[in-house]
Amino acid sequence: AKELGKARSVAFDPAMRGTTVTPLDVETDLRRALERHEMVLNYQPIVSLSDGRIRGFEALARWHHAERGDIPPSEFIPLAEETGMIVELGQWVLRNACAQMVEWNRDFTDQGPFEISVNLSGRQFTQLDLVRMVTNSLEGTGLQANCLKLEITESALMENAQRSAQMLRHLKELDIKVCVDDFGTGYSSLSYLHTFPIDTLKIDKSFVQDMGRNRHNLEIVRTIALLAQNLRLDVIAEGVETPEQLAQLRAIGCGYAQGFLFSRPLTTENVRRLLAENRVW
Numbered sequence: 397a398k399e400l401g402k403a404r405s406v407a408f409d410p411a412m413r414g415t416t417v418t419p420l421d422v423e424t425d426l427r428r429a430l431e432r433h434e435m436v437l438n439y440q441p442i443v444s445l446s447d448g449r450i451r452g453f454e455a456l457a458r459w460h461h462a463e464r465g466d467i468p469p470s471e472f473i474p475l476a477e478e479t480g481m482i483v484e485l486g487q488w489v490l491r492n493a494c495a496q497m498v499e500w501n502r503d504f505t506d507q508g509p510f511e512i513s514v515n516l517s518g519r520q521f522t523q524l525d526l527v528r529m530v531t532n533s534l535e536g537t538g539l540q541a542n543c544l545k546l547e548i549t550e551s552a553l554m555e556n557a558q559r560s561a562q563m564l565r566h567l568k569e570l571d572i573k574v575c576v577d578d579f580g581t582g583y584s585s586l587s588y589l590h591t592f593p594i595d596t597l598k599i600d601k602s603f604v605q606d607m608g609r610n611r612h613n614l615e616i617v618r619t620i621a622l623l624a625q626n627l628r629l630d631v632i633a634e635g636v637e638t639p640e641q642l643a644q645l646r647a648i649g650c651g652y653a654q655g656f657l658f659s660r661p662l663t664t665e666n667v668r669r670l671l672a673e674n675r676v677w
């Protein structure tokens with residue numbers, strides 16, 4: 397065992413590593429990242445357009461790698477999926493985000509209770525023990541179930557619509573909420589959408605960002621907002637960056653918005669600062 401341990405540590409010596417990152421490196425690195433607190437969560441506010449107040453936050457993972465610097469989630473999430481580490485990482489994200497929200501809901505009762513949105517990748521969504529993992533996180537942190545919202549991309553949902561519908565029903569039994577992320581990019585069958593027990597559609601930022609220049613995208617955003625209204629779902633526009641976009645979304649009657657115009661994803665300290673200001677947009 398000692399020999400093996402030595403061989404392993406040599407094999408993963410960063411100095412000996414080439415520039416290509418193999419999945420095996422990633423697995424070791426990710427595990428270490430969680431142990432050494434290189435992974436943190438940032439939180440981006442989601443604003444209610446009816447009263448301009450913060451309704452909740454989306455948790456977004458950030459990896460400050462000890463040797464390689466910051467690695468964006470667009471890089472490490474797919475790698476975590478390939479290696480299967482997404483299960484462990486996802487568990488960590490969920491648990492941390494729930495615990496954080498309990499704290500803010502306790503300290504800012506005048507503004508809350510806030511919802512916390514947690515992203516699930518396609519692989520996590522098909523994980524058999526997802527329901528147990530969610531239950532454990534709620535029970536372990538004491539977060540009220542209806543304060544938790546899981547975000548699943550439209551394409552992950554549609555990959556196997558029947559199985560998705562079943563998983564969603566199990567999740568709904570826990571009384572948590574579900575948001576379809578990147579809506580508009582994943583070719584939903586509308587007939588399925590109506591059978592899914594979901595709460596929210598989140599309009600993909602590509603449509604939102606191009607609304608001003610591209611009449612067609614403005615119509616897409618309007619149509620999704622109407623669809624949500626008809627299905628009695630909440631609708632969030634993501635990627636809102638300009639006052640013009642905000643004005644258009646208000647005119648359309650979009651319920652919620654998220655984007656750099658309001659705030660970038662923030663560290664926990666900066667969320668506290670923002671909440672202390674009690675900002676209204």
Ligand code: C2E
Pocket residue numbers: 440455456457468469470473489515516517577578601634635636637654655656657661
């Ligand atoms: P997403 O779920 O669609 O998250 C929204 C992304 O848009 C975030 O990028 C956010 O920082 C960015 N964003 C927010 N507002 C604006 C804006 O006004 N303009 C622009 N240009 N971008 C904006 P981020 O944090 O780099 O995350 C990228 C993707 O990585 C996420 O896309 C999500 O799919 C994935 N991801 C992040 N954290 C997690 C996680 O904990 N678990 C899983 N499974 N996936 C995650």
Ligand code: CA
Pocket residue numbers: 454515547577
């Ligand atoms: Ca998301």
Ligand code: CA
Pocket residue numbers: 577578598600601634
């Ligand atoms: Ca999105």
Ligand code: CA
Pocket residue numbers: 578
């Ligand atoms: Ca996305």
